[in-house]
Amino acid sequence: MQNSTSTSSLWRPWTPITQQANSMRIVEAKGNRVRDAEGKWYLDGISGVLNASCGHGHPRLIEAATRQFQQLVHYDPMVSTHDPAETLASRLAEIAPGELNETVLTNSGSEATEAALRIALQYWRNNGEDRNRVITFEAAYHGTTYLAQQLSGLPFTVSEWAPPFPVDHVSLPASPREIRTEEGADALIGLFTRALEAGPPAAAVMVEPLLGLGGCVVLPAGFLARLRKLCDQHGALLILDEVFCGFGRTGRMFGFDHDGITPDIVTLSKGISGGYLPLAAVMVTSSIKETFIREPIAQGLRYGHTTGGHAVAAAVGNTVLDIMADEKLVENSAAQGATLLKGLGKLESSPLIADVRGLGLVVAIEADAPESAAAIAEATARAGVMTRHERGVIRIAPPLTLTDDDTAEILQKIGTAVEDADAARR
Ligand SMILES: Cc1ncc(COP(=O)(O)O)c(C=O)c1O
Incomplete structure (x- = not known):
């Protein structure tokens, strides 16, 4: 029978039913990256459900x-x-x-x-x-x-x-x-x-x-x-x-x-x-x-x-x-986390950013308003880095297998997203 509330029979938790139809579909994940049904790869800035600490598809x-x-x-x-x-x-x-x-x-x-x-x-x-x-x-x-x-x-x-x-x-x-x-x-x-x-x-x-x-x-x-x-x-x-x-x-x-x-x-x-x-x-x-x-x-x-x-x-x-x-993942979490926090901390000079905080590989960017956080997170996703934003706070918690290049990519893409959102505000 045709489903009356959305195009899917899957009832996902914690998601308004009216928003369920527009969700991204993830079809593959390898290492620190995930791919959607359109074939686009993202750097996984949220470790799946904040849990893929060893990355995806680890052979061991x-x-x-x-x-x-x-x-x-x-x-x-x-x-x-x-x-x-x-x-x-x-x-x-x-x-x-x-x-x-x-x-x-x-x-x-x-x-x-x-x-x-x-x-x-x-x-x-x-x-x-x-x-x-x-x-x-x-x-x-x-x-x-x-x-x-x-x-x-x-x-x-x-x-x-x-x-x-x-x-x-x-x-x-x-x-x-x-x-x-x-x-x-x-x-x-x-x-x-x-x-x-x-x-x-x-x-x-x-x-x-x-x-x-x-x-x-x-x-x-x-x-x-x-x-x-x-x-x-x-x-x-x-x-x-x-x-x-x-x-x-x-x-x-x-x-x-x-x-x-x-x-x-x-x-x-x-x-x-x-x-x-x-x-x-x-x-x-x-x-x-x-x-x-x-x-x-x-x-x-x-x-x-x-x-x-x-x-x-x-x-x-x-x-x-x-x-x-x-793989020394605890040590890597501390080291990559410190680099991320230092780099993202520079964004506090933007009027859109109220606070940058973190500990190890969990870093949060608090925007001045939920709309700014949404705009920055969406631009970051379009650039190929997945983050999560809730009530004005963008959360970044990548796999603990994050490399130096991954960290640099996150910094560059979020930095550009904040600059663009700043420019659009003026
Ligand atoms: C701190 C904390 N406690 C408990 C839970 C609940 O865990 P689960 O979703 O596996 O039931 C979560 C889930 O996000 C959490 O972040």
């Missing part, structure tokens, strides 16, 4: 997946275990700091948030304490399941349904540019202090190391260390959402490594499988897991999915770690 990832497909696709994670998931969990424990030794594998970042919250809330029950209040940033994005969506106060994602537990949102006390100053950092910590002091004892504070969808806001240096201290003073768990920042995106293996802290719980996805297959993880400290051994919940975690820790996805995850080490 294809080979790892093929080998695992041939040996064992997957098997019931409730009654058995398999080598790819066991190996991934122990390798994650090796690279994570401190007591973060225990891993639950899921399929998506939202499921990782869901599992992290259930573990955090159950942890307090296990300890005989009735804590269920969770504190997050208002500009947070932690995913789209019922629980995960409750954590965000962003107008475009805020849930219409009541949360099953109290959530307190901390708003940014200043603009993203001002927040990076010493005064901005103090004001921010002041708001988290107040949120922890007001109301019943908090179960957990959950934050991203960099507010991705909330405007690509780079948090002040040292903020996470101060938040860690604050959580310890109030006995609240600190949950770090590393779904976007983890696996080298910010120029360190994890975003929290910049501050040298160990969170109590960490959520991971995106870069964990380089986007090749659905995979996510929740890492918790051994002392949190130990509370699940006690009665009456000695049956363990009452949460899991059929394909959680899928053998092929886990095999890919193990090879991602090999590639990251062999």
Whole structure:
């Protein structure tokens, strides 16, 4: 039957139905480039869905997946275990700091948030304490399941349904540019202090190391260390959402490594499988897991999915770690990111640009208005570089395999797009 709302029967999420018909169709991707149905190649400035950290079509990832497909696709994670998931969990424990030794594998970042919250809330029950209040940033994005969506106060994602537990949102006390100053950092910590002091004892504070969808806001240096201290003073768990920042995106293996802290719980996805297959993880400290051994919940975690820790996805995850080490992707992220940030920072002299910020290979250009951001991003795409813009902020998060030539191309094409938009304004 003819579809009445658009020319496609595919209902894509987070996209107005009236806009679905005009979308670009991507048909091929290799290395750091993608091709559309018209045959035009683009430098992929957004790593697929911000997850293709090893680039596209990497032969080692294809080979790892093929080998695992041939040996064992997957098997019931409730009654058995398999080598790819066991190996991934122990390798994650090796690279994570401190007591973060225990891993639950899921399929998506939202499921990782869901599992992290259930573990955090159950942890307090296990300890005989009735804590269920969770504190997050208002500009947070932690995913789209019922629980995960409750954590965000962003107008475009805020849930219409009541949360099953109290959530307190901390708003940014200043603009993203001002927040990076010493005064901005103090004001921010002041708001988290107040949120922890007001109301019943908090179960957990959950934050991203960099507010991705909330405007690509780079948090002040040292903020996470101060938040860690604050959580310890109030006995609240600190949950770090590393779904976007983890696996080298910010120029360190994890975003929290910049501050040298160990969170109590960490959520991971995106870069964990380089986007090749659905995979996510929740890492918790051994002392949190130990509370699940006690009665009456000695049956363990009452949460899991059929394909959680899928053998092929886990095999890919193990090879991602090999590639990251062999190709020095964390180091490359830091180096190319610094060049990009320095080069794009020069655009701040344009009246169209309000702020340029970044950490590793995530750089944001905040325009003076959403229309300017759209015009610059569209011109950049026409020139052959894919970026993403939301609410006046252009986000660039290319694969961590970015080369010097790729970085130069991004700088040149975005620079020209800003110059042209500037000239058109006059
Ligand atoms: C920081 C963060 N947390 C959680 C999620 C949710 O992940 P998923 O889309 O895989 O459910 C995202 C997705 O963009 C994210 O950026």
